[in-house]
Amino acid sequence: MSGKPVLHYVSVRGRMEPVKWLLAAAGVEFEERILKTKDDLQKLRTDGCLLFQQVPMVEIDGMKMVQTRAILNYIAGKYNLYGKDLKERALIDMYVGGTDDLMGFLLSFPFLSAEDKVKQCAFVVQKATSRYFPAYEKVLKDHGQDFLVGNRLSWADIHLLEAILMLEEKKSDALSGFPLLQAFKKRISSIPTIKKFLAPGSKRKPISDDKYVETVRRVLRMYYDVKPN
């Protein structure tokens, strides 16, 4: 009799958003506990719920999991989105590593000054269009299949779609010049569980705005003097 996973985090997309994507794509309902004050975070720490005093933390299958990669690996494995063997897993890990690096450039974005946001935006778009998108376009071109790995949906596809949509929020034609990724985006977006997650009313977070930035700074006591890449 397992309850739904419970996600503990702050109110920005941050590091928890890929976890939501993966659960949603797997058709798994979950609950969220949003930390609103420093006391909320302190209580989790004092109760011994956070192995390294940090969020994200996900309560799942009797565990209090921390470390985003550990959480994602577990969910991917549990819901058969992690390939069929070690070699497929290696490919998925490689591809997810790339999209993780790319989306990682946007983690601190809400906390930058207006001027630095412009710089960082340009930086991320340049990385996406000169390094990451070409790599994934080539993967799709080389095997001609619909999915990145093993001719079926995996965590790598879900993570790449998330990255594509984040980039398009920064530059709406980010995918121009990448026809296979454009087709990939349409295809993965139309998978029922993912289509549902992309529709209004889902647990997907919008781009973080200033209202949330101050709360997060206060709760986590970080992100005060953030520099762009």
Add this chain to the structure above:
Amino acid sequence: MAAKPVLYYFDGRGKMESIRWLLAAAGVEFEEVFLETREQYEKLLQSGVLMFQQVPMVEIDGMKLVQTRAILNYIAGKYNLYGKDLKERALIDMYVGGTDDLMGFLLSFPFLSAEDKVKQCAFVVQKATSRYFPAYEKVLKDHGQDFLVGNRLSWADIHLLEAILMLEEKKSDALSGFPLLQAFKKRISSIPTIKKFLAPGSKRKPISDDKYVETVRRVLRMYYDVKPN
């Protein structure tokens, strides 16, 4: 007839060191190609073997793997150092995530100014002794076993030993106040494959010096200033 894995990186620790540790602990011999010139790096780039134009890259079992975590996950899985099921893997991933964060604070260390090195050293020691070492001490205390996960050697133990030794290079009594970690360090160090890796003549790399920094800057054309945390 498997060839030895081939590691492509600089002649220094950086992101490749954890991979060397894991292969050595698993008793797997490997070869290394050291990046020394810009021309060499550009040749690698042109040959298309670096998916995201970055090293580390490891040729193993017919794959050219990039992304440190993907490489480590694959080696751990292949050599039975990744637990016996999804839940043990989740614990290992969590623990490795912590030591990865901790050692990550030292990645840029060789590139810092003398003054910033002092600051960063204090920062890392403080994180280790107030956040990370207490967490691992508690894990060992709670189950009273010799290894972090599943009562047998796993990647998590090897990674933690690596982190402990790196910290002790910065503060020789970093483990004071952590008796279980002291015993753990002795115990894991005396495992034959690991003992061999810790002895002179192994492929373990020394602390990175100015020559290493100069090589990396030259090969990657990375001439900007690196700041501490």
